[in-house]
Amino acid sequence: MPAATRDDHELAARLATAAGRLLVDLRAHNTGGGAAGPIDGRALGREGDRRAHDLLVAGLAEARPDDAVLSEEGVADPARLQASRVWIVDPLDGTREYGEVPRTDWAVHVALVVDGEPAAGAVALPARDLTLATDPPPPAPPSWPGPPRVVVSRSRPPAEATRIAEALGGDLVPLGSAGAKAMAVVLGEADVYAHSGGQYEWDSAAPVAVAHAAGLHVSRLDGSPLAYNRPDPYLPDLLVCRPELADRVVAAAKT
Numbered sequence: 001m002p003a004a005t006r007d008d009h010e011l012a013a014r015l016a017t018a019a020g021r022l023l024v025d026l027r028a029h030n031t032g033g034g035a036a037g038p039i040d041g042r043a044l045g046r047e048g049d050r051r052a053h054d055l056l057v058a059g060l061a062e063a064r065p066d067d068a069v070l071s072e073e074g075v076a077d078p079a080r081l082q083a084s085r086v087w088i089v090d091p092l093d094g095t096r097e098y099g100e101v102p103r104t105d106w107a108v109h110v111a112l113v114v115d116g117e118p119a120a121g122a123v124a125l126p127a128r129d130l131t132l133a134t135d136p137p138p139p140a141p142p143s144w145p146g147p148p149r150v151v152v153s154r155s156r157p158p159a160e161a162t163r164i165a166e167a168l169g170g171d172l173v174p175l176g177s178a179g180a181k182a183m184a185v186v187l188g189e190a191d192v193y194a195h196s197g198g199q200y201e202w203d204s205a206a207p208v209a210v211a212h213a214a215g216l217h218v219s220r221l222d223g224s225p226l227a228y229n230r231p232d233p234y235l236p237d238l239l240v241c242r243p244e245l246a247d248r249v250v251a252a253a254k255t
Helices: 007-029 043-065 078-082 095-099 161-169 178-186 199-214 243-254
Strands: 069-073 085-093 109-112 119-126 130-133 148-151 171-173 190-197 217-219 238-241
Touching: 007 043, 007 109, 007 119, 007 130, 043 069, 043 085, 043 095, 043 109, 069 078, 085 095, 085 178, 085 199, 095 238, 109 178, 109 199, 119 178, 119 199, 130 199, 148 161, 148 178, 161 171, 161 190, 161 243, 171 178, 178 190, 178 199, 178 238, 190 243, 199 217, 199 238, 217 243, 238 243
Parallel strands: 069 085, 148 171, 148 190
Antiparallel strands: 085 109, 109 119, 119 130, 190 238, 217 238
């Protein structure tokens, strides 16, 4: 993992946690509708996205004015492509789950990418009052005596995940946002997160940073390295898994 300062790790965790608290408060009080009254569902998700984005961008501008920022909710600045240090953030990962109170499988992502590689990051799981970060890193997940658990999208489980579960003799476990799925592996609540069919850099940069810090395997589904801060931020597939399963998972995904 490329170099990051201790302050970078702390900043990622602090901002992810702060954005998460904002989102929890907005969800609990449901007061964003103004004269139109309380909001929920998709409107709540849109308002949460906007407010969390504003908080993160303002915090980064104050703390790291010389760094570039790529946010799902912002307008991409082409100057980021010449920057060595780029913060890649997803203010609300799992907008749909956030709007489905009381679901907990949504997240906030804050990552620092240095020369194309995640260097520091944090994933907040605000509804669980939990933030996982790169320093100090999460402990390695405990062993699991049962069949491997493969987390997948609730609505669009990829064919590769089904093949992986069959090859491992495992079970498919539906879950919400990308961050929630990756952190399930970090926390030992799942063993494999295999995604295909479309994601963007902000969906995976922070989860990959945290998972790598925890000693997990992270890569593309074919086992190749993940690269960030590219001209096109589309990054269609992702693998996060226990390291002892990586070779079998990659082989199954390729079949």
